[in-house]
Amino acid sequence: MKPVKVGLLGLGTVGTGVVRIVEGHQEDLASQVGSPIVIEKVLVQNKNKARNIAIDQDKLTEDPWDIIRHPDIDVIVEVMGGIGLTKEYILEALALGKHVVTANKDLMALHGPEILAKAQENRCDIMYEASVAGGIPIIRTLVEGFSSDRINKIMGIVNGTTNFILTKMSQEGASYLDVLKEAQELGYAESDPTSDVEGLDAARKMTILATIGFRANVALEDVSVQGISSVTKEDILYAKRLGYEVKLLGIAERQDDLISISVQPTMVKQSHPIASVNGVFNAVYVYGEAVGETMFYGAGAGELPTATSIVSDLVAVVKNLKLGVNGMQGSLAYKEKKLKTDDQISSKYFLLLKVADRAGVLARITQVFADFEVSLESVLQQPTPSNPEAEIIIITHDANKAAIQKVLATFESLEVVHKVKSVYRVEG
Amino acid sequence: MKPVKVGLLGLGTVGTGVVRIVEGHQEDLASQVGSPIVIEKVLVQNKNKARNIAIDQDKLTEDPWDIIRHPDIDVIVEVMGGIGLTKEYILEALALGKHVVTANKDLMALHGPEILAKAQENRCDIMYEASVAGGIPIIRTLVEGFSSDRINKIMGIVNGTTNFILTKMSQEGASYLDVLKEAQELGYAESDPTSDVEGLDAARKMTILATIGFRANVALEDVSVQGISSVTKEDILYAKRLGYEVKLLGIAERQDDLISISVQPTMVKQSHPIASVNGVFNAVYVYGEAVGETMFYGAGAGELPTATSIVSDLVAVVKNLKLGVNGMQGSLAYKEKKLKTDDQISSKYFLLLKVADRAGVLARITQVFADFEVSLESVLQQPTPSNPEAEIIIITHDANKAAIQKVLATFESLEVVHKVKSVYRVEG
CATH class of the missing domain: 3.30.70.260 (ACT domain)
Structure with missing residues (x-):
């Protein structure tokens, strides 16, 4: 059986996880797809850097085009992040008929429609499960699990950093700034935490989820965004006294084909299942007309959860490859987008x-x-x-x-x- | 576009839901699969019975073979339940090259391997998402979402009746028999509640989940089963005092390729996400080596949630049909089953x-x-x-x-x- 060859763009935390899973679960993966999956080339910034994973030095390259234009590579896994150059690499890979798996929420939130169109044009798969809520297979669930339902509400805790901060504030009565500092020390928050705490990261993820859930091309600017930096410990105390928890919720709603998407600190009734999602965990609550209330809970980030999502996407691509049915997912956004006004x-x-x-x-x-x-x-x-x-x-x-x-x-x-x-x- | 024709076996609560969804979401479904989906024939016990759904009288038949041997029907949806005759119908439909979607947990738990083998032999799809946890797409998640992970534990509240009873006992301090009576009056429990309260229904679902999760053919007799009829309100009171809730949990575990499956009333720490799943809701908690803790929550039964799962399966079958790739899911159970002993x-x-x-x-x-x-x-x-x-x-x-x-x-x-x-x- 001819192995399927994969090119990996990026060998940071998540990239390392992908290598670990593909190599560690070789037998299981091969049983599922009918042939070995081999990581053929890996893009790194510096070939000579010390790494905490054993990898054949010959597989490393500092030139992305070595991978994108490699004649034997069938699938590109992009975990390098970034937008400008990364988009160029992905578009070129698709143009060359290579399938792409990416964890890049920024790219998909900003340029999703262009990338999806290019993939379709070239009959290539583009999969991005890992871009939202790490290990929770929420995109697959929305696309396939609820394909026959009409989803009217998606409510998500999709940013682990802010949920860690709000949970600590709630459980320990601590102030925003003290917990932010602790989160930074623990590595849960970046030294410049703006993207997380101001809700931008969550907004990007909600853009992706709303596009899939409502089958309409939602843009990042359609999301009304407010972060958690103004949440005080007093607010949280009041909330608790009234039976609520304060959570940074992304909320996408549809009513009579009019949609609205927002991210904001929200008081959630303690009896609601999403109120008890704590720490760095993520959860996505979905309300479907037929299915009613559902919720999907799991790790939102981390090397292995994110890498698992990526490799599951990779398995799906390879299965399609074996069946000769790549690039057939069709347009997910066939509905016209009509946004609600504030009234x-x-x-x-x-x-x-x-x-x-x-x-x-x-x-x-x-x-x-x-x-x-x-x-x-x-x-x-x-x-x-x-x-x-x-x-x-x-x-x-x-x-x-x-x-x-x-x-x-x-x-x-x-x-x-x-x-x-x-x-x-x-x-x- | 030639419509895809579906034969429906059974027009009870769930069957009615399937008709409602297929007819009500016609436009959405056609956009996804590229052609209309038509319910061509429906098996009923009595054609002349009054029904709470408008359906063309000509479509009704009292003879299952009218549907199973119908030359234009591509897909059979089985929601009639039962084991003996139903199995015969499904095997014959598969032999005739028809794809099958079923909600029949009893059948899949008892005869899953035989039915899956017949489907593969005839290159037909057999899908059964609705057989476990109604509206929660847990089978799809285990098969696809976690395809690259190694699942080591599946813990489920997969029976709504018993969860309703235990929740009421916990919240109101009521006795088992009083709540059972109430559940029967509300229609949540059958007049003979044995299958639910003695854990048999949950055991069948765990058989299906463990087979998929561990990729080994688990049989119903491999599940050690204990029901809730001996749970007293005092037990629940003690549990709460110690910080636990009593839940009927199905637990499937794997360790070094040795597996064990059981269903029993279990004390679950209140801080565990599955402890706060209340009423008739279901939840399946999955622990994967890479992904860590995840949980999937939703309605476990009911006309529309179950029908949604069935129609989502139907969409998947029709997509495969369009792509000419039915019956390619391969064997899900490629591992040898090795059970743990009690020690x-x-x-x-x-x-x-x-x-x-x-x-x-x-x-x-x-x-x-x-x-x-x-x-x-x-x-x-x-x-x-x-x-x-x-x-x-x-x-x-x-x-x-x-x-x-x-x-x-x-x-x-x-x-x-x-x-x-x-x-x-x-x-x-």
Whole structure:
């Protein structure tokens, strides 16, 4: 049996994991696909660097074109990351008829449609399970498992760093900055944590999930994004007291073919299954019209979970190769994209206000909600140590985003409202 | 585009759901597979019965052979249940080159290898996602999502009826018989609940999951089964006090290629994600060597969740049909099955004993554990109202099943042990 030859772009943590799995599970893999899978060439930045994996020195190359234009290589596995050059390599590989497996969420979120089109044009497979939620096979589930259903909501904890931070803040009552520092020391957060903590990484993943789930080409700019850097330990304390946990949720929703996608810190009812997803774990909650509620939970990152997803994609590509059916997945995004406007996006909200503690204030404030037709589920007023100031905690019924924005704008000009301390979307 | 014609065996709850989804999502399905999917013939017991779905009377037949031998039907969807005749129909359909989608766990657990072999011999697809955990695409996940990993543990709440009963007992402190009665009134339990409450239904599903997960032909008789009918509300109370929930868990484990499969009421640590799966929901927890911990959660039964799984299988079959690659999934069970003996099966145990309340009893009892080399994690002795009797609650460290059986046998002959009230496996 002729082996299938793979070119690996990148030998960092995940690349090393791919080598380990392909070499360690050779027998199992061969039984599944009917021939050996061989890693033929590996792109590295420096051939002479010491590595914690034994690999034939002859297989290493510093020139990507050695791999992309290699006549015997059938499949390219891209784990080098980056966007500009990486995209060029992948497009060229596809043009040369090579199948591609990638873990690159940035690339797929930004250039997914172009890459998918190029793959289809050349009857090549492009697979990217590892780009979202590491070891959880969520893309395969959305594409195949729910192919007959109509998915109306995808809600995900898709960034492990921020979930680690929020979990620690919740469990230990620690402050955002203290936990961020700890996460950096543990290697869970980068020295520049912006992409994680400001929600950009999650937004990229939600772009990919929404495109697949709703079968429409969602773009990164369609996602409304807010990160966790303004979440305080007091907010989390209030949330817990009311029976909620604060989670950075990506939420993609569809209603009558209108879609909305957002990433924001959200108060999730403790009884909701996603509320108890803690630490660096990821989970994706999917609501399908027929299937109802489902949730998929697992490691969101890490060498081996991510590498597992990549190698499972590789197995799928090799099976297709044996069957001669690559590049047949068809267009996943055959629906026109229609986005909701802010007055069509509806959810519950939590608001924490600092107000003047005197007669008539509560009436004045609740009147503002009434003016914009926002009805309230619960209102709690309590004194604060800084008298004559009081705190008002409000949870609304479902309200549209535009109305909430008008409420907040009105509070800006209201003398009795000293400060809108927090505003959170509420789920579950 | 020539439509793909489907024959449906059975028009009960799930069959009706299949018709609803195929007809309601016609456009979406056609976009995915490139041609319409038409339900051509439906087997019913009585053509003239009133139905809560509009269906062309001409499509109904009372003769299964009308469907199985129908020259234009490409795919048979079997949702009639049963084993004897149903097996005959499916084998004949496969012999005639028709692909089969089934939700029949009993059939697949008992005759899976024979049916899979017949399918392969005739280059036909046989798919059975709906046979386990209703709407959760767990079979697809094990086969494809984790194809490159080595799965070492599958732990499932795969029976909604028993999970409903145990959840109610836990949340309301109700007795087993009271909740069973309620479940029967709600239609969650059958009038003869044996198959559910004695763990047989769960055992059939674990047979299917273990076969796929471990790639070895597990048989129903390989599963050690214990149901929930002896679980008392006191047991659940004790469990909660110690930080556990009692769940009916199917547990399939592999270690050095030796496997064991069991179904039993199990104490699960409350912090384990599977402990908070409540009501009729199902969840399957999978531990892979590379991917680590994952869990898949969703509705385990019901018309639409089950029908969704069936139609997703149907979509996969039709895609294969278009590509001309049916019957290529190959053997899933290419490994030799080697079962663990009782002295190789290891877990923690909880024991609740009623003992004589006098000096030296605790020493005598703990000596029995020591004699069989079972070490203890915690021991609690407390008086009971029925003095001079005391209760002893013991949680062991990992101990082998054979040793625990010897401990229990010794207690039988020990005058100071009045009764071994409960024995549970402990997880998490």
